[in-house]
Amino acid sequence: MKSRFTWIPVLLLLFMPLSGLVAQQKLVVKKTPFRHEFKALPYAYDALEKSIDKETMEIHYDRHHRAYFNNFMKAIEKTDLVYLTFEELFSRISQLPVAVRNNGGGHYNHQMFWSVLSPDGGGEPGGQVAEAINKSFDSFDNFKQAFEDAGATRFGSGWAWLSMNAQGELFVSSTPNQDNPLMDVVEERGTPILGLDVWEHAYYLRYQNKRTSYMQAFWDIVNWKEVERRFEKAKKEL
Numbered sequence: 173m174k175s176r177f178t179w180i181p182v183l184l185l186l187f188m189p190l191s192g193l194v195a196q197q198k199l200v201v202k203k204t205p206f207r208h209e210f211k212a213l214p215y216a217y218d219a220l221e222k223s224i225d226k227e228t229m230e231i232h233y234d235r236h237h238r239a240y241f242n243n244f245m246k247a248i249e250k251t252d253l254v255y256l257t258f259e260e261l262f263s264r265i266s267q268l269p270v271a272v273r274n275n276g277g278g279h280y281n282h283q284m285f286w287s288v289l290s291p292d293g294g295g296e297p298g299g300q301v302a303e304a305i306n307k308s309f310d311s312f313d314n315f316k317q318a319f320e321d322a323g324a325t326r327f328g329s330g331w332a333w334l335s336m337n338a339q340g341e342l343f344v345s346s347t348p349n350q351d352n353p354l355m356d357v358v359e360e361r362g363t364p365i366l367g368l369d370v371w372e373h374a375y376y377l378r379y380q381n382k383r384t385s386y387m388q389a390f391w392d393i394v395n396w397k398e399v400e401r402r403f404e405k406a407k408k409e410l
């Protein structure tokens with residue numbers, strides 16, 4: 173004789189996938205996609221002319237950076253990656269598609285690069301950044317040399333960085349392609365507070381093969397106020 177209890181496993185089987193679906197929907201409803209933006213340049217294309225020419229700025233921002241942004245959005249759309257911040261994405265980048273690494277890195281790196289440049293830039297940093305630089309490099313000149321060396325010895329395309337490590341100390345490094353110090357693939361991880369693009373597209377029109385001349389001219393447009401702001405933010409988030 174058939175017991176009515178034989179229906180219980182059948183009912184369970186029917187309900188389990190349904191309850192899973194409900195849980196998943198709730199998870200999605202709770203989260204808000206991270207808002208990635210292609211921000212306007214904070215100055216005119218010709219504003220940095222003393223160090224970077226107008227045409228380079230136009231091509232670099234409006235074609236190279238825009239392409240990274242568009243391809244990054246394409247790479248994450250329709251995936252759960254849209255919910256992650258840059259920090260969350262980069263901390264597990266070794267497990268993600270290479271298009272996310274290249275284009276997500278490309279977007280983040282250029283956005284940070286534009287922000288640390290200014291027509292009113294140059295000179296020397298002040299406040300806590302100056303102290304931290306002196307602590308790690310003994311002097312501002314030694315830091316500049318270490319940073320230029322990092323950029324000059326990067327074979328092919330990449331970036332030079334000044335970053336804060338987990339102990340709150342500053343260090344200089346360089347990464348290939350569009351990698352950055354937030355990624356779990358780099359040797360020394362940290363939060364970048366200053367970055368310099370040393371891809372040829374960043375300097376070739378004016379400086380041709382003279383990467384060192386471009387790096388030296390970079391110091392005249394560094395927005396130390398923004399670097400200080402990034403330093404303080406990184407320190408708070410340690």
Ligand code: MN3
Binds near residue numbers: 369371373374
């Ligand atoms: Mn670039």
